[in-house]
Amino acid sequence: MQLAYYQALKKHTRDFLANITPEELERKIIMGSVPEPRTVAVCLGQMVWGTVAHGGQIAYLRGYSRGMGWFR
Numbered sequence: 061m062q063l064a065y066y067q068a069l070k071k072h073t074r075d076f077l078a079n080i081t082p083e084e085l086e087r088k089i090i091m092g093s094v095p096e097p098r099t100v101a102v103c104l105g106q107m108v109w110g111t112v113a114h115g116g117q118i119a120y121l122r123g124y125s126r127g128m129g130w131f132r
Contacts, residue, residue, distance in 0.1 A: 085099060
């Protein structure tokens with residue numbers, strides 16, 4: 061079930077990114093708990109950065125828990 065969700069989300073994301081227009085990227089939206097409107101392009105950038113940052117945190121914790129020596 062988790063894999064099917066991931067595959068559907070990946071397809072939807074690729075379709076969205078393949079068809080987004082420059083005008084849509086400049087549209088202002090409110091995302092999350094920040095009340096100031098931001099462009100869709102900025103929000104996409106923030107989501108990518110958040111994903112990269114969390115990936116690094118997960119890798120660090122994995123190494124920490126497996127004793128890779130990063131914490132010594």
